[in-house]
Amino acid sequence: MGWLEGEVALITGGGSGIGRAVALRYLAEGASVAVLGRGAAQLEEVLAAAGDLSDRVLPLTGDVRSPDDLHRAVEATVERFGKLDILVPNAGIWDYHRSVTKLDGKELSEAFDEVFGINVKGYVLAVEAAWRELVATRGSIVMTLSNASFHTDGGGPLYTASKHACLGLLRQFAYELAPSVRVNGVAVGGMRTKLRGPQSLGLQDRTLEASFAKNEASGQQQQPLIPLYDSSVEPEDFTGPYVLLASRANSGTVTGAVIPADGGIAVRGFRSPAGGAGL
Numbered sequence: 001m002g003w004l005e006g007e008v009a010l011i012t013g014g015g016s017g018i019g020r021a022v023a024l025r026y027l028a029e030g031a032s033v034a035v036l037g038r039g040a041a042q043l044e045e046v047l048a049a050a051g052d053l054s055d056r057v058l059p060l061t062g063d064v065r066s067p068d069d070l071h072r073a074v075e076a077t078v079e080r081f082g083k084l085d086i087l088v089p090n091a092g093i094w095d096y097h098r099s100v101t102k103l104d105g106k107e108l109s110e111a112f113d114e115v116f117g118i119n120v121k122g123y124v125l126a127v128e129a130a131w132r133e134l135v136a137t138r139g140s141i142v143m144t145l146s147n148a149s150f151h152t153d154g155g156g157p158l159y160t161a162s163k164h165a166c167l168g169l170l171r172q173f174a175y176e177l178a179p180s181v182r183v184n185g186v187a188v189g190g191m192r193t194k195l196r197g198p199q200s201l202g203l204q205d206r207t208l209e210a211s212f213a214k215n216e217a218s219g220q221q222q223q224p225l226i227p228l229y230d231s232s233v234e235p236e237d238f239t240g241p242y243v244l245l246a247s248r249a250n251s252g253t254v255t256g257a258v259i260p261a262d263g264g265i266a267v268r269g270f271r272s273p274a275g276g277a278g279l
């Protein structure tokens with residue numbers, strides 16, 4: 001028996017990266033999963049990756065900045081699987097560390113609208129579209145947050161502010177939707193995904209995994225001073241907390257909480273840890 005047997009989830013940005021990994025993990029835990037994304041090909045690939053379980057996958061194209069697309073996604077999910085228990089607001093873009101000192105006002109203005117439109121408005125609209133169904137099932141929301149929801153330098157000012165904003169949303173939604181719907185989050189750290197940048201800055205085709213590969217090829221350390229990171233940077237390594245927080249049996253008393261799955265950024269020191277041997 002999986003931890004999510006019979007549950008129904010909707011994951012935004014579920015066609016790749018951590019969203020895709022959570023979709024496949026939720027399936028393995030017994031859930032049915034609707035994955036919303038912009039690229040039909042990516043979504044079809046999730047269906048293929050699900051193999052024998054693909055009858056429990058519903059691919060849905062849409063843009064998280066569109067209330068209509070999100071309402072359609074919730075309706076289609078309920079039509080296909082009968083209900084909605086778990087919403088995972090997850091779709092996002094990065095700002096590739098663009099500093100305020102490196103962008104002019106026009107660039108900042110356009111990139112702000114794009115980053116906040118997807119990362120923040122996309123979460124608000126997903127919750128607006130889904131809350132009625134979640135109240136009906138006494139379900140839960142598990143948001144993808146970030147190390148950038150708590151710490152500096154996980155991006156530039158736009159990304160950092162957008163992810164801090166998502167933490168505010170999580171807390172406010174947890175308050176507004178209690179006692180019917182639990183609202184929690186997983187603050188994931190750096191991992192190898194296709195996370196892209198804003199089109200307005202010409203960064204829409206750049207991917208984080210390409211940056212990882214470039215750093216590795218040049219011998220640069222990927223995650224300096226992150227206690228647990230030497231190799232654990234694949235999305236699959238981050239899915240456990242999403243299962244725990246969605247599980248009614250195991251997290252029924254938890255709301256407004258965030259599990260940091262970032263390799264221990266909050267316990268960094270001034271020197272490199274060496275497995276207890278070298279300090």
Ligand SMILES: NC(=O)c1ccc[n+]([C@@H]2O[C@H](COP(=O)([O-])OP(=O)(O)OC[C@H]3O[C@@H](n4cnc5c(N)ncnc54)[C@H](O)[C@@H]3O)[C@@H](O)[C@H]2O)c1
Nearest residue numbers: 013016017018063064090091092146189190191193194195
């Ligand atoms: N990769 C990391 O290192 C990292 C670290 C911390 C947080 N995150 C967060 O994880 C989440 C998922 O990102 P990822 O790393 O898996 O990257 P990803 O690019 O693989 O996944 C993001 C998905 O969102 C989709 N998407 C983007 N804009 C959309 C839109 N307007 N409408 C619908 N779908 C849209 C993309 O097509 C993609 O499938 C993001 O919120 C990101 O900020 C990632």
